[in-house]
Amino acid sequence: MMPVSPFKLSGVLWVLAWRNLWRNYRRTLIMLTAIAVGVWAMIFLTAMMRGMVDDMVRGSTSTLLGHVQLHHPQYRDDPNIVNSMPPPSTSLQQALNSESVVAWTTRVRVPAVISSERETTGITLVGIDPESERPLSFIAHKITEGRYLESPNDRGVILGKRLVDKLETRLGKRVVLMSQDPDNNVVDRGFRVVGIYRSDPSMIEEQFAFVGRTTAQGFLHMGEQISEVEVLGSDYRQAKSLAVPLRQTANNETVPIEVLSWTEIDRYLGSMLPMMDGFVLVWIIVVFTALSFGLVNTLAMAVFERVREIGLMQALGMKPQAIMLQVLFESIFLLVIGLVIGNLSAWLTILPLQSGIDISVVAQGLEMGGMSSMLYPSLQIEDMILATVVVLLLGMGASLLPAWRAARLDPIKALTKH
Amino acid sequence: MSAVTCQGLVKRFQQGDQTIYGLDHVDLSVAEGGFLCLSGPSGSGKTTLLNAIGGLDKPDQGSITIAGCCIDALSKGQLADMRLSNIGFVFQAYNLIPVLSARENVEFVMQVQGLSASERRQAADDILREVGLQGLEDRRPAQLSGGQQQRVAVARAIVSKPALVLADEPTANLDSHTAEQLMNLFVELNVKHKVTFIIATHDTRVMEYAKRLIRMVDGKIVEDEIR
Known part of the structure; x- marks a missing residue:
């Protein structure tokens, strides 16, 4: 047994x-x-x-960071207008329209000064394409007064509530935006406040002013140049893998383009x-x-x-x-x-x-x-x-x-x- | 052939500065089919001898052979296998597993032996019927009387037809009627199945059933009577 x-x-x-x-x-x-x-x-x-x-x-990521960004290689060190890039080529657009990309947009983003009748302060001027921007960032969904931008040619400006309070201005009033063109000449232009946004966290409200992208390009004498392409995937945790095919395509472009995931852009958050x-x-x-x-x-x-x-x-x-x-x-x-x-x-x-x-x-x-x-x-x-x-x-x-x-x-x- | 052979068994216990001999050069040979009683006062070495034969305790000196196999150098696991294959135990306190029913307690050893569920069930029911516990198979030990529990323990000890049954004071907690029934069962198994019994007891009624009676004192065999 x-x-x-x-x-x-x-x-x-x-x-x-x-x-x-x-x-x-x-x-x-x-x-x-x-x-x-x-x-x-x-x-x-x-x-x-x-x-x-x-x-x-x-x-x-919804505050203009996205999951992946494409820039001129020097842009992150010096977000000056000279470090801009051309709009996406046909091959890059194909990569951006792939299945893994939920949405993408192009932006102009430069440092600027905004003045009202009473106050002047430094801000970041963002030129957006209102429709393609809609799924990418908060701005389309946070307008509390006035309206959202209607097209890239819209001549109005959207300001945050706290900035409006700081400038002691209001909806419908004019403000002056001042920045530099690619030849380092100071350029300025008056914009009417067409919308006011609230954000969470509220400190964002003092930081960004939004105008139409084409309007910004014209005002800044940039031609077709843009500051960045922002890309949104389905999951922020997958941003690195989302960046890989975009980087491969960008490497074949005639101009140098840097492709970074949000974890590489905001290392602290990453x-x-x-x-x-x-x-x-x-x-x-x-x-x-x-x-x-x-x-x-x-x-x-x-x-x-x-x-x-x-x-x-x-x-x-x-x-x-x-x-x-x-x-x-x-x-x-x-x-x-x-x-x-x-x-x-x-x-x-x-x-x-x-x-x-x-x-x-x-x-x-x-x-x-x-x-x-x-x-x-x-x-x-x-x-x-x-x-x-x-x-x-x-x-x-x-x-x-x-x-x-x-x-x-x-x-x-x-x-x-x- | 001998069922059990012990040669020169010595077991010492230390009690303070004093060395006490549990077994003092014990030589013993028990033939197959034997029915042997170990008697003697408390501390005479009866239980120590049973434990040594059962491989539960290692003697300090000497050699033990069970069914032709020397167990002296076996490991803990090998001793467990040897007990499983050759020996059935009946202890003084019924020592049933309280969370198992009477049938499950009897089946336990066969389960460890690897028998199939149907074989186990059949054998357990047969042996429980034989010891008079038909109808009580599904009761847990706490739901059985002392005598019934001891009969379950006996059923478990003999169900797999071991060559040797070691019983330590099996009647100590039983009334005289139940004790008599139990001893008759032992005798029947001894005669019918040729099972060898070694029983350690104080009980003179039990000794009357023995074919061979060994009396121990201070770890030594002082009398060996064949009847």
Whole structure:
């Protein structure tokens, strides 16, 4: 008669593990609650933090950053009008019209000075194509007074509310924009304020003035030249792969063009994603490491209470490996049930919060970090998988000690233990 | 052929500065189909000898052979295999697994041996019927009386037809009627299935069933009576 391997015994070991788990149901329920709450906390707080980062990134990418930008190679160091580029060639336009690109637009973006009758201040003048700009940035959706630009030839200007207040001007009044042409001559022109926008965060309102792109090109004597092409993909996390084919096409252009993803343009913001991933992993490990002490204690107690039974099983011919497996199976039951409850309750808690949490009480401070006053928790399946894998691995690791101790019990000492 | 052979077994226990001999140069040979009782006062070495024969405890000196196989150098896992294949245990305190039913307790050893579910079920039901527990198969130990529990333990010990059954005070917690029933069952198994029994006991009623009675004192065999 050949004894079977401990792994082939798993049927009876699962049964023993499951029934043993409920012998002290209070202790089991307490441990399950601890695991479930721990898992819930990991996932819920991760979703909140992801929501904050998503908000920051989306806010920034919709504030004239986009997912990918094309510039003259010197433009980022010196956003002067001389560092402009020609409009996209036919081959570049083909690449920009590929399936992976959701939308793209061309812009003129130069530093300028704006003057009203009372005040003068420095701003960034942005010449846009109103229709192609619409899906890319916030401006078309944030007009609170007046109107949006009607065409690239529109002769009006749109200003932010805070800039309007600062200049002590209003809708319908004229302002003067002043900048440099490619020959370094000062050029200026009067524009009527046709629209006022609000933005979130509001400091943007003081920064940008929007005019029609063709109007800007004429006023600045640029001809057909533009400052940048902004490209939007389907997911900001995929910006680097979106940039690859565009870069390959741009490399074949007759003029040098730099193609950069948003993470390369805004390195601080770009570093948020890997930093966040690292933080989530550390956070999950820290929470579960604390929990694993409880798990070890529960299993150690369970083994301690069953020393005689373990001795009996050894006396009857059960191998130490099978004893070890039995304790590990108990741990798996605890972990899996705790994970299911934790994941489910996190999902159920986050679900009703999808429409956003109003954090305007602290929004003033958050605006400094580029966040808006509404927080949208972002539940990602990857985070749930990460939490599940980490909890299972750490939990099994922590369970090895009591399982190993159970397997090492001396049958005689175990059988005679009172 | 001998079912069990022990040669020069010594087992020492340290109690403070004093060395106590649990087994003091014990030589013993038990023939196949034997029915042997170990008697003697508490601390005489009966249980120590049973544990050594069962491979649960290693003697400090000497050699043990079970069914022609020397167990002295076997590892923990190999000893577990040897017990599984050759030995059935009946302990004083019923020692059933509380979370398993009577049938599952009996099936447990066969499960470890790798028998199929249908074979296990058939054998378990047969043996439980034989020990008079028909209809109680699905009860857990806590729902059985002391005598019933001990019969489940006996059923588990003999279900896989081991060559040797080691019983340590099997009647200690039983009333006289149940004890008699249990001993009759042992005798029947011994006669019918040629199972070798080694029983450690204080109980004179049990000794009356023995074909061979060994009396131990201070770890030594002081009397060996063949009836």
